[in-house]
Amino acid sequence: MLQGIKITKRFGGLIALSNIDFEVEKGSIVGLIGPNGSGKTTLFNVISGFLRPEEGHVFFNGREITALKPYQIARLGIARTFQIVRPLREMTVLDNVATGILYGEGKDHLEEARREALELLRFTSLDLQKNIHAGHLRLADRKRLEMTRALGIRPQVLLLDEVFAGLNQREIGDAIGLIFRIRKEMGITIFMVEHVMKAIMKACDRIIAIHFGIKVADDIPSHVANDPKVIEAYLGTEYAENGVAERFL
Amino acid sequence: MFNPIVILQSIVSGILMGGIFALLGVGFSLSWGVMKVINIAHAAFGILAAYIAYWGLTLYGIDPILSLGLSLPLLFLTGLMIHRFLIQPITRAREIVVASMILTFGLAVVLENIMLFAWSADERLITTPYSSQSIFLGEIIVKISSLLGFVLSIFGIGAIYLFLYHTHTGKAVRATWQEPEGAALQGIDLERVSMIAFGLAIASAGAGGVAMAYMYSFNPPAHNFWLIFLFLVVIVGGVGSIFGSAIAGLLIGLITGVSGAFFPFQWINVLLFGLLMGILLVKPEGLFKR
Amino acid sequence: MMSARVQRISTLFLLCFLALLPLVKPPVYFISFLFMIFLYIILAESWNLIGGFTGYLSFGHVAFFGIGTYTSAMLFQKLGLSPFIGAVPAGMVSAVVAGVIGYPCLRLRGPYFAVVTLCFAFIMDLIVKNWSFLGGSEGVHLKLVRMEIQSSRSIFYEVFLGLAVMAVLLVRWVQRSKFGAGLAAIHEDEDVAQTLCIHTAGLKLKAFVLSAFFPGVAGGIYAYYISYIHPDVVFDFNISILIVLMALFGGGSSWTGPLIGASLLSIVNELLSTFIKPEIARIIYGAMFIGVILFVPNGIVAFIRKRERVSS
Numbered sequence: 120m121l122q123g124i125k126i127t128k129r130f131g132g133l134i135a136l137s138n139i140d141f142e143v144e145k146g147s148i149v150g151l152i153g154p155n156g157s158g159k160t161t162l163f164n165v166i167s168g169f170l171r172p173e174e175g176h177v178f179f180n181g182r183e184i185t186a187l188k189p190y191q192i193a194r195l196g197i198a199r200t201f202q203i204v205r206p207l208r209e210m211t212v213l214d215n216v217a218t219g220i221l222y223g224e225g226k227d228h229l230e231e232a233r234r235e236a237l238e239l240l241r242f243t244s245l246d247l248q249k250n251i252h253a254g255h256l257r258l259a260d261r262k263r264l265e266m267t268r269a270l271g272i273r274p275q276v277l278l279l280d281e282v283f284a285g286l287n288q289r290e291i292g293d294a295i296g297l298i299f300r301i302r303k304e305m306g307i308t309i310f311m312v313e314h315v316m317k318a319i320m321k322a323c324d325r326i327i328a329i330h331f332g333i334k335v336a337d338d339i340p341s342h343v344a345n346d347p348k349v350i351e352a353y354l355g356t357e358y359a360e361n362g363v364a365e366r367f368l
Numbered sequence: 369m370f371n372p373i374v375i376l377q378s379i380v381s382g383i384l385m386g387g388i389f390a391l392l393g394v395g396f397s398l399s400w401g402v403m404k405v406i407n408i409a410h411a412a413f414g415i416l417a418a419y420i421a422y423w424g425l426t427l428y429g430i431d432p433i434l435s436l437g438l439s440l441p442l443l444f445l446t447g448l449m450i451h452r453f454l455i456q457p458i459t460r461a462r463e464i465v466v467a468s469m470i471l472t473f474g475l476a477v478v479l480e481n482i483m484l485f486a487w488s489a490d491e492r493l494i495t496t497p498y499s500s501q502s503i504f505l506g507e508i509i510v511k512i513s514s515l516l517g518f519v520l521s522i523f524g525i526g527a528i529y530l531f532l533y534h535t536h537t538g539k540a541v542r543a544t545w546q547e548p549e550g551a552a553l554q555g556i557d558l559e560r561v562s563m564i565a566f567g568l569a570i571a572s573a574g575a576g577g578v579a580m581a582y583m584y585s586f587n588p589p590a591h592n593f594w595l596i597f598l599f600l601v602v603i604v605g606g607v608g609s610i611f612g613s614a615i616a617g618l619l620i621g622l623i624t625g626v627s628g629a630f631f632p633f634q635w636i637n638v639l640l641f642g643l644l645m646g647i648l649l650v651k652p653e654g655l656f657k658r
Numbered sequence: 659m660m661s662a663r664v665q666r667i668s669t670l671f672l673l674c675f676l677a678l679l680p681l682v683k684p685p686v687y688f689i690s691f692l693f694m695i696f697l698y699i700i701l702a703e704s705w706n707l708i709g710g711f712t713g714y715l716s717f718g719h720v721a722f723f724g725i726g727t728y729t730s731a732m733l734f735q736k737l738g739l740s741p742f743i744g745a746v747p748a749g750m751v752s753a754v755v756a757g758v759i760g761y762p763c764l765r766l767r768g769p770y771f772a773v774v775t776l777c778f779a780f781i782m783d784l785i786v787k788n789w790s791f792l793g794g795s796e797g798v799h800l801k802l803v804r805m806e807i808q809s810s811r812s813i814f815y816e817v818f819l820g821l822a823v824m825a826v827l828l829v830r831w832v833q834r835s836k837f838g839a840g841l842a843a844i845h846e847d848e849d850v851a852q853t854l855c856i857h858t859a860g861l862k863l864k865a866f867v868l869s870a871f872f873p874g875v876a877g878g879i880y881a882y883y884i885s886y887i888h889p890d891v892v893f894d895f896n897i898s899i900l901i902v903l904m905a906l907f908g909g910g911s912s913w914t915g916p917l918i919g920a921s922l923l924s925i926v927n928e929l930l931s932t933f934i935k936p937e938i939a940r941i942i943y944g945a946m947f948i949g950v951i952l953f954v955p956n957g958i959v960a961f962i963r964k965r966e967r968v969s970s
Contacts, residue, residue, distance in 0.1 A: 400769075406769055454948065454952065457952055458951060458952065458955065463713070463715070463768055465768050465769040466715050466768055466769055466772055467951050467955060469717075469769060469772060470899070470902065470903065470906070470947055470950075470951050471947060471948050471951040471952070473899060473944075473947055474944040474945060474946065474947025474948040474949075474951070475944065475947075475948060476944070477940060477941070477943060477944025477947070478941050478944035478945055478948070479944075480940075480944075481937045481938075481940040481941045481944065482941060484937050484940075485937040485938070485941070596780075599773055603770075603773070635788070637780075637784055638781060638784045638785065638788070641777045641780050641781045641784065642777075642781060644773070644774075644777050645774055645777040645778060645781065648766060648770055648773065648774045648777070649762045649763065649765075649766070649774065
């Protein structure tokens with residue numbers, strides 16, 4: 120469904136992504152891991168149109184989207200969240216989502232969009248806070264809002280950028296539950312960048328690992344966890360030979 | 369018209385004017401880049417210093433350069449106060465840069481009209497004993513006072529450079545500007561550093577004003593004229609770049625001086641505004657990447 | 659706050675009062691004063707579409723007013739077209755110009771957009787001053803209306819009242835529409851707006867073009883009202899920055915802001931220039947800018963609402 124071929128992104132002399140190939144099948148939950156600065160968010164920025172790769176192509180449902188603008192890619196059905204949450208702070212929670220529904224679904228009336236937004240907020244358990252200004256929410260709710268807002272444009276694919284960062288155990292559990300429900304009840308395919316290893320092991324069907332902009336693994340979670348290259352990327356060469364990853368992951 | 373002497377003369381006078389642009393531009397750039405304050409009143413403070421120099425000369429016979437002994441500390445303190453009481457309260461505004469533009473516009477109007485009220489709109493000219501003397505480089509005439517103004521500008525830029533690169537506080541200013549959070553973690557008092565940088569910027573405006581007074585007549589509304597050039601200098605040179613603003617100042621002075629020899633005066637303004645607009649639309653980061 | 663019904667009735671009452679005012683033959687000065695308030699309401703409300711709503715603060719908006727005056731003046735002078743008809747093409751010309759320069763300029767953020775719009779206004783001023791076809795720095799004289807001043811002033815008054823009402827209704831409609839929601843999103847976070855399928859470049863341009871129309875129309879009629887136009891008057895930078903202040907003072911995020919801001923600040927300006935020496939008045943005028951930014955940066959409406967919330 121979502122496919123990248125030989126994506127290379129350079130920033131001046133720095134190579135952020137090098138010949139990345141990836142594929143996200145319809146209905147799956149795919150994870151993207153890698154140490155800080157490995158290029159994960161850069162890849163998301165390329166997919167969602169905020170960056171243009173120097174080489175390579177991105178395909179969505181067979182159609183090339185590499186050179187499209189972010190709003191065009193959103194209209195085709197790819198939604199995203201941001202690593203550092205960006206709520207529309209002066210607007211209420213309800214309006215944050217309603218705006219997405221207005222433009223994402225092509226609705227024309229504010230009231231109608233607000234009604235649908237409320238339903239979406241019920242789905243993600245934010246409905247009680249619908250009239251609170253988004254800037255006043257606590258972090259976990261802001262992350263939830265970020266996801267809800269992305270769902271508002273009725274996407275086929277959802278790119279989640281580190282939604283678990285900063286959440287406690289229980290909040291992470293809730294978030295994982297929400298992600299599963301999004302897949303199951305809305306049929307949305309999910310591609311997620313994550314750092315919290317336990318969470319990503321539990322949530323994903325497949326995991327892609329990148330390190331210094333190069334793909335080092337692309338497999339089911341248990342294989343990736345034991346892949347020496349992945350361990351080396353995170354912990355250094357000494358640990359790779361001994362396969363101590365599982366204790367850390 | 370295409371007399372090489374005329375061209376050379378206009379090049380020389382352009383560079384001399386460029387010195388003023390450079391010094392004023394550096395202070396303006398510092399203010400915008402570091403403190404995120406677009407100080408519309410920058411040139412107005414220069415005019416204030418020019419008046420202090422004028423009255424020092426006219427009433428007490430003190431040379432303009434010496435008047436800096438009063439105006440520099442005065443303006444530095446004024447800058448500190450303005451930053452503390454007018455700028456710091458608005459740092460949390462949604463669009464602080466534009467808010468600062470509106471606020472300093474008000475400040476400029478206040479300053480201009482206080483000066484108008486006190487000293488009227490009469491054009492002032494600084495005439496020192498050596499004002500009428502010039503030196504001759506071949507057939508090029510350079511007035512002594514213009515040269516003094518230029519030298520003052522260079523010294524001013526040099527002083528700012530020394531401060532930023534060779535003093536403890538100056539390095540703190542640079543650190544704050546490049547990486548405010550990191551600087552704060554290092555224990556740098558952001559507010560104090562910003563205050564000092566702003567005070568320095570205003571003081572440099574004063575020096576620029578005196579340099580200007582050596583070469584041109586002035587009155588309170590004159591700051592509007594210089595302000596346009598400041599925007600041009602800073603945007604061409606790159607916001608926050610000392611080096612860039614200095615070079616851009618000289619360059620723009622040069623261009624203005626040379627254009628003056630070929631085009632009628634009115635069209636120069638169109639040229640300048642058009643240039644500013646063009647640069648903004650094509651390369652807003654300026655010609656000198658930071 | 660008053661209930662919606664009371665608000666509606668009192669607004670209607672006020673409008674009727676204003677519309678019928680000329681019939682009781684008040685002093686011409688008073689009619690002229692209200693006329694100027696209507697003008698600033700038109701300018702500030704229109705500006706707010708791109709400024710307060712979208713967050714792109716144009717510092718050269720007077721240019722669209724000036725373009726309107728000159729378009730209508732030329733249509734009248736060269737083609738004999740009555741300004742009351744010529745004002746509409748004047749508005750359209752302003753809108754088209756806004757479309758043309760908006761396309762590249764709206765790619766700039768914050769202060770750069772402010773500076774580039776400022777430049778644009780100054781360039782327009784300089785071009786008109788130096789172009790003899792448009793009268794150059796001599797200005798343009800338009801034949802005076804052959805009517806006694808009371809009636810002519812009243813006609814202009816009613817027309818401007820109508821325009822002001824239209825401008826306010828337009829901005830109010832935008833605020834409550836999908837268009838307005840999109841602009842608000844762009845204001846908050848343009849990248850996020852894109853991820854919500856909003857064609858940000860297109861919406862911004864639309865707002866900018868719309869914001870130039872009524873100032874152009876108003877300019878078209880104003881030319882005839884003062885019967886002598888000069889670039890220094892109709893491209894005056896002070897007008898640009900005053901409408902920014904009026905809109906922000908009232909509150910940029912709502913249609914009520916510029917209305918209140920324009921009304922209040924016009925009254926303040928008038929009081930200042932009547933009772934105080936010019937230089938002092940200008941000092942206070944400058945201090946107003948400082949005061950507004952320091953104390954009511956989100957506008958007076960928001961300020962009052964916050965007070966109410968705190969005390970309740």
